[in-house]
Amino acid sequence: MKPDNTSKYAANRFSIAPMLDWTDRHCRYFHRLLTNETLLYTEMVTTGAIIHGKGDFLAYNQEEHPVALQLGGSNPQDLATCAKLAAERGYDEINLNVGCPSDRVQNGRFGACLMAEPELVAQCVASMREVVDIPVTVKTRIGIDDQDSYEFLTDFVSIVAEKGGCEQFTIHARKAWLSGLSPKENREIPPLDYPRAYQLKKDFSHLNIAVNGGVKTLEDSLVHLEHLDGVMVGREAYQNPYLLAQVDQQIFGLDKPVKKRSQVVEEMYPYIEAQLSKGAYLGHITRHMIGLFQAMPGARQWRRYISENAHKPGAGIEVVETALAKIPQELNV
Numbered sequence: 001m002k003p004d005n006t007s008k009y010a011a012n013r014f015s016i017a018p019m020l021d022w023t024d025r026h027c028r029y030f031h032r033l034l035t036n037e038t039l040l041y042t043e044m045v046t047t048g049a050i051i052h053g054k055g056d057f058l059a060y061n062q063e064e065h066p067v068a069l070q071l072g073g074s075n076p077q078d079l080a081t082c083a084k085l086a087a088e089r090g091y092d093e094i095n096l097n098v099g100c101p102s103d104r105v106q107n108g109r110f111g112a113c114l115m116a117e118p119e120l121v122a123q124c125v126a127s128m129r130e131v132v133d134i135p136v137t138v139k140t141r142i143g144i145d146d147q148d149s150y151e152f153l154t155d156f157v158s159i160v161a162e163k164g165g166c167e168q169f170t171i172h173a174r175k176a177w178l179s180g181l182s183p184k185e186n187r188e189i190p191p192l193d194y195p196r197a198y199q200l201k202k203d204f205s206h207l208n209i210a211v212n213g214g215v216k217t218l219e220d221s222l223v224h225l226e227h228l229d230g231v232m233v234g235r236e237a238y239q240n241p242y243l244l245a246q247v248d249q250q251i252f253g254l255d256k257p258v259k260k261r262s263q264v265v266e267e268m269y270p271y272i273e274a275q276l277s278k279g280a281y282l283g284h285i286t287r288h289m290i291g292l293f294q295a296m297p298g299a300r301q302w303r304r305y306i307s308e309n310a311h312k313p314g315a316g317i318e319v320v321e322t323a324l325a326k327i328p329q330e331l332n333v
């Protein structure tokens with residue numbers, strides 16, 4: 001599918017997956033310097049945290065747009081309350097997590113186990129849609145446990161689309177085992193089944209369908225985009241963030257120069273300084289930048305210098321400057 005920059009789901013053509021503990025606001029700011037167009041997802045935030053928690057769980061930087069809030073929950077009223085707060089704060093999309101298999105999430109009766117309750121998911125989506133104008137989307141798996149037939153998936157999607165009004169689904173193209181596997185194993189062991197996601201788009205051509213799971217290159221992304229509306233990349237975008245530097249050109253078709261890695265590091269300086277002056281801790285920002293020079297000469301020294309120094313009390317921008325100086329200048333990367 002060709003880029004359609006006029007659709008309200010245009011950004012969804014390429015997105016970075018919600019990843020707990022990884023895609024926090026510092027990470028998203030850094031990713032945004034690499035790509036203007038990519039849709040960024042927050043980590044999953046539970047309705048309980050937003051409604052009862054101490055602290056601002058909806059905080060983000062304005063530079064992050066377009067940014068989607070991923071919610072974890074299954075109480076339609078609570079989800080509506082949180083969606084409304086998020087829309088008021090300017091988020092561009094609300095996404096409901098129907099893919100996480102962790103025990104903690106299952107105890108709260110949300111995440112992947114909700115695939116077995118499509119009527120409830122439809123109610124959740126409908127009650128959020130009633131109170132916000134931004135898209136309300138769902139991220140799900142292709143099945144859970146032994147409920148892994150194509151019909152199980154299509155029943156889920158048709159109920160959530162027809163009764164809930166959901167128009168966009170991101171399909172993590174592997175099923176989840178709700179017991180027996182850790183969340184990490186559940187991202188590795190169940191096999192990927194991209195043709196199932198492609199078939200879903202054929203059978204629900206009016207819906208916006210994005211695929212997720214195991215995508216490592218922009219070339220692979222373009223292959224998926226021949227069948228689907230969007231591609232969501234998780235671990236590879238985090239571990240090898242320079243992948244993002246050509247997304248605007250290769251995926252969104254924009255004609256603009258590709259930033260160098262060192263330029264992106266330098267563009268982080270004002271943000272880092274501003275965050276440090278507000279009491280942030282250097283290591284919390286730089287940990288997301290560790291993979292930037294992956295496979296380049298000097299990468300190990302960059303990584304090591306940051307890992308050994310950014311957590312020290314009082315560590316400041318000089319740590320990043322010194323780490324950057326470990327990359328041979330003549331490489332001009």
Ligand SMILES: Cc1cc2nc3c(=O)[nH]c(=O)nc-3n(C[C@H](O)[C@H](O)[C@H](O)COP(=O)(O)O)c2cc1C
Pocket residue numbers: 017018019020021022043044070097098099100139172187212213214215232233234235236
């Ligand atoms: C550290 C980590 C945390 C994750 N947290 C979430 C989450 O909060 N919400 C969610 O829907 N998926 C979460 N996921 C799953 C990813 O969004 C994605 O579906 C999965 O990693 C597969 O995509 P990938 O192969 O491109 O990484 C997480 C994955 C990782 C590695």
